[in-house]
Amino acid sequence: MKKFLFIWICAAVSGYAQLKIFDKPLSPRIANYNIKAKLLPAARAVEASWELNWWNASADTIRELQFHLYLNAFKNEKSTFFREGGGEGRSNAAHLTKEDWGYIDIKALRTEDDEDLTKRIEFIYPDDGNADDQSAIRVVLSKPILPQKSIQLHCEFYSKLPRVYARTGFTEDNFFMVGQWFPKIAVWRNGAWNCHQFHAWTEFFADFGVYDMELTVPKEYVVGANAVLVDKREGDSASVYTYHQEDVIDAVWAASPDFKEIKQKITVEGTGKDVEVTYLLSPTREGMIDRYEEFMAKLLQYYNEWYGEYPYRNLTIVDPPSGEEFTSGGMEYPTLITTGSFIGPLMVDRILGTRWLEVVVAHEFAHNYFQSLVATNEFEDPWMDEGFTSFTEHRAVDRFFAEKNLTGSYANLLGAPVNSMDYFRGGYYPHPRDGLMSDAAWKIPPGFYQTAAYSKPTLFLTTLENYLGEQTFNKIMRTYFERWHFKHPKPKDFTAIVNEMAGQDLNWFFDQVIYTNKTTDYEVSKIENAEAPEDGGWFDEGGEKKFAENQKSDEKKYHGTVRVRNNGDGYFPTPILIRFANGDSLIERWDGKGAWREFTYDKNSKIISAVVDPHHVNTLDFNWGNNSKTVDRSELGITRYTLRFMFWVETLFQYLTMFV
Amino acid sequence: MSIFNLFLQAVRDTWSRKRMIVLVWGVTLLFSVPAFWAVQRPLRSHFGMTSVPDEWLTQFNANYLLEMLVEQPLFFQTVTSVLTAMGLLYLLVSILLSGGVVGGLQTKSPDKFFARFIGDGGKFFGRFLRLFLWTLLLSAASLIFLLIPVAGILFVTVALGITRCASDIAKFRLAADAGFKVTKTYFSSLGWVVKNFFRVASVYLMSLLMLLAAFAIYRLADPTPHSVVTILWMFLLQQAFVLFRTSIKIQMLASARLLWQTAPKETVSPNLTHMPLEPGVQT
Numbered sequence: 001m002k003k004f005l006f007i008w009i010c011a012a013v014s015g016y017a018q019l020k021i022f023d024k025p026l027s028p029r030i031a032n033y034n035i036k037a038k039l040l041p042a043a044r045a046v047e048a049s050w051e052l053n054w055w056n057a058s059a060d061t062i063r064e065l066q067f068h069l070y071l072n073a074f075k076n077e078k079s080t081f082f083r084e085g086g087g088e089g090r091s092n093a094a095h096l097t098k099e100d101w102g103y104i105d106i107k108a109l110r111t112e113d114d115e116d117l118t119k120r121i122e123f124i125y126p127d128d129g130n131a132d133d134q135s136a137i138r139v140v141l142s143k144p145i146l147p148q149k150s151i152q153l154h155c156e157f158y159s160k161l162p163r164v165y166a167r168t169g170f171t172e173d174n175f176f177m178v179g180q181w182f183p184k185i186a187v188w189r190n191g192a193w194n195c196h197q198f199h200a201w202t203e204f205f206a207d208f209g210v211y212d213m214e215l216t217v218p219k220e221y222v223v224g225a226n227a228v229l230v231d232k233r234e235g236d237s238a239s240v241y242t243y244h245q246e247d248v249i250d251a252v253w254a255a256s257p258d259f260k261e262i263k264q265k266i267t268v269e270g271t272g273k274d275v276e277v278t279y280l281l282s283p284t285r286e287g288m289i290d291r292y293e294e295f296m297a298k299l300l301q302y303y304n305e306w307y308g309e310y311p312y313r314n315l316t317i318v319d320p321p322s323g324e325e326f327t328s329g330g331m332e333y334p335t336l337i338t339t340g341s342f343i344g345p346l347m348v349d350r351i352l353g354t355r356w357l358e359v360v361v362a363h364e365f366a367h368n369y370f371q372s373l374v375a376t377n378e379f380e381d382p383w384m385d386e387g388f389t390s391f392t393e394h395r396a397v398d399r400f401f402a403e404k405n406l407t408g409s410y411a412n413l414l415g416a417p418v419n420s421m422d423y424f425r426g427g428y429y430p431h432p433r434d435g436l437m438s439d440a441a442w443k444i445p446p447g448f449y450q451t452a453a454y455s456k457p458t459l460f461l462t463t464l465e466n467y468l469g470e471q472t473f474n475k476i477m478r479t480y481f482e483r484w485h486f487k488h489p490k491p492k493d494f495t496a497i498v499n500e501m502a503g504q505d506l507n508w509f510f511d512q513v514i515y516t517n518k519t520t521d522y523e524v525s526k527i528e529n530a531e532a533p534e535d536g537g538w539f540d541e542g543g544e545k546k547f548a549e550n551q552k553s554d555e556k557k558y559h560g561t562v563r564v565r566n567n568g569d570g571y572f573p574t575p576i577l578i579r580f581a582n583g584d585s586l587i588e589r590w591d592g593k594g595a596w597r598e599f600t601y602d603k604n605s606k607i608i609s610a611v612v613d614p615h616h617v618n619t620l621d622f623n624w625g626n627n628s629k630t631v632d633r634s635e636l637g638i639t640r641y642t643l644r645f646m647f648w649v650e651t652l653f654q655y656l657t658m659f660v
Numbered sequence: 661m662s663i664f665n666l667f668l669q670a671v672r673d674t675w676s677r678k679r680m681i682v683l684v685w686g687v688t689l690l691f692s693v694p695a696f697w698a699v700q701r702p703l704r705s706h707f708g709m710t711s712v713p714d715e716w717l718t719q720f721n722a723n724y725l726l727e728m729l730v731e732q733p734l735f736f737q738t739v740t741s742v743l744t745a746m747g748l749l750y751l752l753v754s755i756l757l758s759g760g761v762v763g764g765l766q767t768k769s770p771d772k773f774f775a776r777f778i779g780d781g782g783k784f785f786g787r788f789l790r791l792f793l794w795t796l797l798l799s800a801a802s803l804i805f806l807l808i809p810v811a812g813i814l815f816v817t818v819a820l821g822i823t824r825c826a827s828d829i830a831k832f833r834l835a836a837d838a839g840f841k842v843t844k845t846y847f848s849s850l851g852w853v854v855k856n857f858f859r860v861a862s863v864y865l866m867s868l869l870m871l872l873a874a875f876a877i878y879r880l881a882d883p884t885p886h887s888v889v890t891i892l893w894m895f896l897l898q899q900a901f902v903l904f905r906t907s908i909k910i911q912m913l914a915s916a917r918l919l920w921q922t923a924p925k926e927t928v929s930p931n932l933t934h935m936p937l938e939p940g941v942q943t
Contacts, residue, residue: 283810284810407719416720416722417719417722418722419721419722422721422722422723422726425726425727426723429727429730430730609711611711622727623731624721624723624724624727625706625707625710625727625731626710628710628711628712629709629710629711630709633704633708634708634711634713634714635704635708635713636713636714636717636888636891637712637713637715637716637717638700638703638704638707638708638716639700639891640716640717640885640891640894641716641720642696642699643894643895644894644898645695645696645699646693646695646898647898647902649692649695649696649743649746650688650689650692650898650902651905652743652747653688653691653692653746653747653750654688654902654905654909656747656750656751657750657751657754659792659795659796659799659823659824659827660754660755660758660788660792
């Protein structure tokens with residue numbers, strides 16, 4: 001007991017009192033950890049302990065605690081993670097050896113009164129009833145936690161890291177990505193614990209808090225963490241890094257003897273505040289630094305302008321070793337992201353004109369806003385973090401490359417630009433009805449996660465922006481960020497803000513897109529130009545019948561018809577642009593309801609074309625190819641690209657026969 | 661003969677055989693036409709009566725194409741099938757053509773160009789096919805070194821260059837000696853290229869620099885086509901560049917021939933030296 005109290009006081013003094021980043025807490029600071037960890041490279045493991053100060057911010061009396069043990073997802077093939085994903089989820093299928101599996105063992109769990117809770121640990125499996133899954137636990141307390149009171153716990157644990165997998169683990173050449181590695185308390189919400197198992201396609205959910213970390217690693221290792229480095233002490237064989245971070249939802253770190261550390265100070269335009277970006281680049285990636293630095297400076301400016309201030313002082317960017325781009329790259333943590341500029345060194349991106357580096361950085365850094373600051377529940381509402389993030393990524397790369405006068409925000413493939421919108425639409429229209437965007441991550445049908453969490457939400461937000469206009473939309477997003485950062489919003493919280501800021505009820509749209517799988521596919525199905533009938537025949541005039549001759553004139557009159565139909569079961573207000581041969585054009589407006597609508601005109605000019613939604617406001621319309629119709633063939637644009645295609649075929653043939 | 665003079669001589673040798681360049685370019689163009697049609701026809705039928713082509717004249721929107729792929733999955737299969745079939749055919753025809761080029765580079769006689777070209781192609785086809793397979797095998801094997809970062813890429817680049825140069829040298833040796841020992845000739849050519857690495861690399865690099873310069877000019881002149889005239893101009897430029905690449909490939913073969921002929925060596929095939937390179941040059 002005395003020993004534990006001593007440790008607790010030391011922790012309090014060394015940790016919490018050491019550095020204060022923010023004058024006032026930015027978040028409720030519910031889960032506060034003081035972690036001491038030692039990396040054991042040979043064992044591919046971390047030996048660690050934490051002191052947790054958890055505050056019951058609710059009005060409930062809490063009689064048990066629940067924790068996530070995420071690393072147990074990699075313990076064996078009976079875990080829910082493996083059963084659902086077959087080992088394929090997120091990365092390469094692992095033909096795992098004994099060393100490659102990962103797990104977490106709690107050696108001891110005690111209260112501040114030195115009551116041993118270790119034996120009370122029970123595995124729980126609230127989502128699927130899989131009794132073999134060990135990714136979530138509960139501990140019944142002998143003394144309940146009263147409303148507005150705190151509990152202090154001490155835990156000792158051993159985290160065996162897996163061969164890097166789902167963005168956590170080790171590689172052969174001693175790269176360690178230490179994420180989701182400690183017993184992490186769940187979130188108490190609406191009178192119950194919100195503690196889901198680790199599924200193949202779920203991510204994480206946690207409360208905000210203050211984190212202090214003391215990391216001991218072999219001396220030759222370079223370390224980066226999602227916190228501010230307070231102190232670094234070097235011994236004969238080991239170095240001790242001390243970190244501190246406030247108002248975040250997670251603690252993560254990476255270590256490797258091969259990291260090249262580069263620092264960049266960015267003064268954010270608009271706030272005047274400095275953010276220190278630390279790049280930890282694997283060998284061969286140093287050449288990427290200019291691209292990183294230029295883009296990060298822009299991102300901080302864009303996101304500040306669109307959403308609000310990035311409140312932290314630091315950001316760490318880890319570019320993993322070659323070959324591990326998909327296993328450990330492309331992951332987000334508060335103030336630390338992993339990227340993966342894998343095609344850079346081979347210059348494939350230069351030759352093909354792909355923008356992989358920028359796309360990944362824009363996406364992962366956007367997660368610092370959506371899920372790290374606006375801390376949505378990634379288990380239950382995956383679209384609210386991945387969707388908002390993908391949408392932000394789309395906006396960022398579009399703007400960045402447009403500012404550089406480069407076409408193709410995703411790639412410029414041999415002269416054919418591919419934009420982010422092409423990418424996200426490509427992820428949606430092949431199967432727009434397979435599941436619901438509002439589904440919890442583990443309930444989304446296999447193969448639909450990308451659509452439900454990334455593509456469809458991106459199109460949903462883009463359509464909303466197009467429909468309401470950029471100014472209103474930015475106001476919505478800024479308000480959403482301002483009201484909900486450091487909190488846990490649900491979809492209704494967002495849609496309520498949209499309705500409020502837009503000054504109209506848009507639930508008709510939300511219901512179609514978020515809560516059902518209704519689709520829209522508007523098509524111009526017919527253009528017809530018939531010669532208008534002349535005005536001849538018998539007519540009643542003043543009680544008498546009068547005969548009128550056909551008024552033949554040189555100028556022909558046409559009865560033009562445009563028919564537009566909706567092949568989907570949803571609707572969206574849709575303009576139709578109609579052009580006439582004499583150069584006239586007009587815009588018709590249709591509320592989009594009903595299966596079809598016809599527009600007719602009697603003019604002395606033929607209709608030459610009709611286009612539904614000419615500015616592509618409705619990005620959820622899953623076939624833009626049928627949105628227009630012309631009376632005459634026009635193929636020059638096709639010839640332009642097919643000739644270019646032929647040129648590339650010739651080039652391909654010539655390279656194919658390079659060794660002949 | 662200095663490296664630069666040798667390079668200039670190779671350029672002269674190549675451009676004095678314009679019919680050969682045009683023939684090889686023409687074959688390349690011919691083989692790409694089916695791929696053009698395989699793409700052009702479905703696009704015309706799918707988008708011809710829409711405003712998509714007009715939109716593509718100002719800005720390419722890949723969405724339309726991707727949607728079409730979803731609607732017509734056979735389109736992709738057809739294009740890849742045509743590409744694969746034509747690619748393989750082109751490969752075989754190229755082996756035939758390289759025989760014609762090697763034979764053509766050994767003579768200056770303009771008589772019966774086409775008959776001689778095809779005749780030489782047929783004569784050397786079997787040997788050059790085996791030579792190609794050896795080159796391909798060694799090139800593919802060298803790719804394993806890509807696993808080593810940076811140094812691996814450098815190594816593979818050099819290895820690919822050496823296998824390619826050795827193949828060119830071996831062609832002339834086989835042609836000159838009328839020999840059939842392909843494997844032996846290829847590996848001894850490999851050794852020869854390694855021994856004369858800097859000389860060989862310098863000449864080949866000069867050709868590559870020429871290609872790079874032509875590419876830069878092509879990129880600068882490549883228009884953004886919005887009209888019939890600019891599309892025609894784009895097409896002519898593209899074909900001019902393909903033709904130039906063809907000439908560079910022939911020029912590399914011409915360089916290989918000169919390199920082998922002018923290198924100090926123990927034995928030179930009497931057949932290879934029957935024609936002086938240029939007045940006053942001793943071989």
